[in-house]
Amino acid sequence: MDKVHFERLLAQAQSFFELSLAYLSSAEVLIQLAIIVVAVVPAWLLSRVVEKKLEGAVRRIHGMPGLLRVIVAFLRRLQWLFMALFLGIAYIAIRVAGWPESSKLIHGAMLLAAAWLVISAVSRIIRSKTLAKLFAAFVWVLVAATLLGVSDDIRAMLESAIIPVVDISLWQIVTSLIAVGILLWVSMKLGTFLDNRIQTVEDFTPSLRVLLGKITRISLMIFAVLLGMQLLNINLTALTVLSGAIGVGIGFGLQKVVSNFISGIIILLDQSIKPGDTITLDDTFGWVRELRARFVSVITRDGREYLIPNEDFITTQVVNWSFSNKHVRLDVPFGVSYDSDPHEVIRLAKAAATAVDRVDSTYQPPVCWMTEFGDSSINFLLRFWIDDPQRGLTNIRGTVLLALWDTFKEQGINIPFPHREVIMRTPVTVQQDKGDEAE
Numbered sequence: 001m002d003k004v005h006f007e008r009l010l011a012q013a014q015s016f017f018e019l020s021l022a023y024l025s026s027a028e029v030l031i032q033l034a035i036i037v038v039a040v041v042p043a044w045l046l047s048r049v050v051e052k053k054l055e056g057a058v059r060r061i062h063g064m065p066g067l068l069r070v071i072v073a074f075l076r077r078l079q080w081l082f083m084a085l086f087l088g089i090a091y092i093a094i095r096v097a098g099w100p101e102s103s104k105l106i107h108g109a110m111l112l113a114a115a116w117l118v119i120s121a122v123s124r125i126i127r128s129k130t131l132a133k134l135f136a137a138f139v140w141v142l143v144a145a146t147l148l149g150v151s152d153d154i155r156a157m158l159e160s161a162i163i164p165v166v167d168i169s170l171w172q173i174v175t176s177l178i179a180v181g182i183l184l185w186v187s188m189k190l191g192t193f194l195d196n197r198i199q200t201v202e203d204f205t206p207s208l209r210v211l212l213g214k215i216t217r218i219s220l221m222i223f224a225v226l227l228g229m230q231l232l233n234i235n236l237t238a239l240t241v242l243s244g245a246i247g248v249g250i251g252f253g254l255q256k257v258v259s260n261f262i263s264g265i266i267i268l269l270d271q272s273i274k275p276g277d278t279i280t281l282d283d284t285f286g287w288v289r290e291l292r293a294r295f296v297s298v299i300t301r302d303g304r305e306y307l308i309p310n311e312d313f314i315t316t317q318v319v320n321w322s323f324s325n326k327h328v329r330l331d332v333p334f335g336v337s338y339d340s341d342p343h344e345v346i347r348l349a350k351a352a353a354t355a356v357d358r359v360d361s362t363y364q365p366p367v368c369w370m371t372e373f374g375d376s377s378i379n380f381l382l383r384f385w386i387d388d389p390q391r392g393l394t395n396i397r398g399t400v401l402l403a404l405w406d407t408f409k410e411q412g413i414n415i416p417f418p419h420r421e422v423i424m425r426t427p428v429t430v431q432q433d434k435g436d437e438a439e
Contacts, residue, residue: 035087035090036087036105036109039087040083043080043082043085044079046078046079046082047079047081054075077116077117080113080114080117081117084110084113084114084117091107091110094106111143112140115140116140120136120140180224183224184221184225187220187221187223188221191221194213194216195216198216199213208268210275211268211269214265256311260293260295260309261293261294267310272323273296273320274288275289275291276288276390277322278326278389279298279319280321281298281316281318284300284306285301285393286299286300286304286306286390287390289305295310326388326389327363327385327386328385328386328389329364329385330383330385330393330396330397331381331382331383332382332397332400333371334379334380334404335378336414336416337413338378338416340414342370342378344413345368345413346370346380348408348411349366349368349382350366350368352403353366353400356384356400358388358396359385359400360386361384363385364385366385367384368381369383375418377415382404
């Protein structure tokens with residue numbers, strides 16, 4: 001930091017402190033402070049009354065959530081509006097009375113209250129509460145420094161503070177962070193808008209729409225960072241030393257992130273997984289809701305949403321029930337008693353399966369085969385096709401089994417339970433309890 005600027009700023013701060021003590025001890029300042037304190041109470045009370053009356057009408061606004069947030073933010077901060085209004089009235093009254101020198105403190109307080117009202121309300125456009133608070137605090141400090149007349153000195157001090165390794169001043173770092181932050185916010189909003197438009201293009205496949213959306217967002221973010229640095233005349237070659245020092249560490253730390261990102265691009269290019277596909281991965285069965293840069297969102301039949309890393313879809317075995325088409329064949333085994341006619345059982349089983357709504361008989365008609373002569377029954381295997389596996393597999397099997405039960409019950413075909421025959425190799429003598437004979 002430049003020693004001359006630092007000593008100058010220190011001298012100004014000392015002088016400002018001494019003048020402030022002398023200024024605050026005067027009667028005029030005490031009167032102005034009293035007026036400011038008095039203005040706080042009626043402003044707070046009036047804001048509570050007005051807020052209750054206007055909030056109900058404001059809540060009726062529909063279809064414009066951004067505007068609604070800003071208006072509600074204004075309502076939550078009406079005390080600052082009324083405080084600025086009351087201080088403005090007091091300022092005008094003092095000026096009219098011919099005491100212009102006795103109104104400087106009131107004038108500054110009025111401007112700061114109005115500035116905080118506007119800044120805090122407008123910052124509500126930012127959805128992140130943390131970023132909104134940081135933005136409001138930074139802009140208000142900037143306005144306060146401008147009103148106090150020390151903004152030029154602060155800028156000169158930051159410009160004189162040079163980081164020797166990269167040859168960049170603190171002022172460049174602060175302004176670049178602000179510029180890059182604004183450009184990133186604009187690029188994300190623009191990327192979201194373009195992504196939504198791409199998703200509506202029916203000529204593109206679902207995987208291509210997701211891929212184009214991701215490329216658009218990433219390209220805009222990279223362009224925003226480079227543009228922000230170029231606009232501030234930051235020499236990018238000065239960052240090579242710093243980037244080389246930390247690049248290896250970041251590379252190891254982001255190894256899994258990069259792996260999942262590249263895996264996601266591979267999935268989108270080969271179209272092995274698409275939004276809407278029904279998949280099975282280990283014990284997870286569900287349909288793909290969305291493809292992200294790091295993970296795939298899979299929703300199961302019980303409503304749970306699994307965020308599975310993209311790398312798992314590349315390195316492990318995945319069952320895609322709808323990869324080439326959505327038709328899936330299901331098997332339902334069953335058995336009937338030995339006194340049943342197998343030919344009639346096969347005919348009735350195929351008819352029962354065909355009558356179920358979700359069974360796609362037009363694609364392939366149901367088939368039934370006798371598989372074996374079991375211990376207690378003649379066993380069959382019923383096979384049928386469905387075209388909506390995302391609606392569940394267990395439920396359609398249960399529906400087909402119920403249809404078989406109803407059909408067999410109407411036709412008098414029995415479904416036996418297991419029989420066991422016990423043969424005693426030695427004679428068994430059954431004795432009756434004497435107590436039972438007495439009774």
